[in-house]
Amino acid sequence: xxRSDRILxxxxxxxxxxxxxxxLTQVQLADLSGLSPTFIVEVERGQRFPSLRNAGxxxxxxxxxxxxxxxxxxxxxxxxxxxxxxx
Numbered sequence: 479x480x481r482s483d484r485i486l487x488x489x490x491x492x493x494x495x496x497x498x499x500x501x502l503t504q505v506q507l508a509d510l511s512g513l514s515p516t517f518i519v520e521v522e523r524g525q526r527f528p529s530l531r532n533a534g535x536x537x538x539x540x541x542x543x544x545x546x547x548x549x550x551x552x553x554x555x556x557x558x559x560x561x562x563x564x565x
Contacts, residue, residue, distance in 0.1 A: 486527050487524035489533075490524040490525075491524075493522055493536055496542070497540060500540055504522070511538070512535060513528075513532060
């Protein structure tokens with residue numbers, strides 16, 4: 479399995495985990511995202527990687543910001559922690 483296959487598998491697993499945590503079926507997720515149930519199944523199995531637009535649609539249907547899908551959280555620096563403590 480090469481790196482792109484591992485990425486597909488990991489992304490699909492994250493989608494499946496999030497869907498199950500929300501108590502949704504694949505059909506419900508498809509309806510909420512405006513995508514086909516077959517597409518959702520293939521994404522969860524790691525057989526298809528969605529475009530950024532469709533990945534965002536899936537993420538938002540799961541109740542997450544599409545920005546969270548792509549933008550990593552900045553590392554917490556000591557300066558940021560000090561600012562929060564002060565205020």
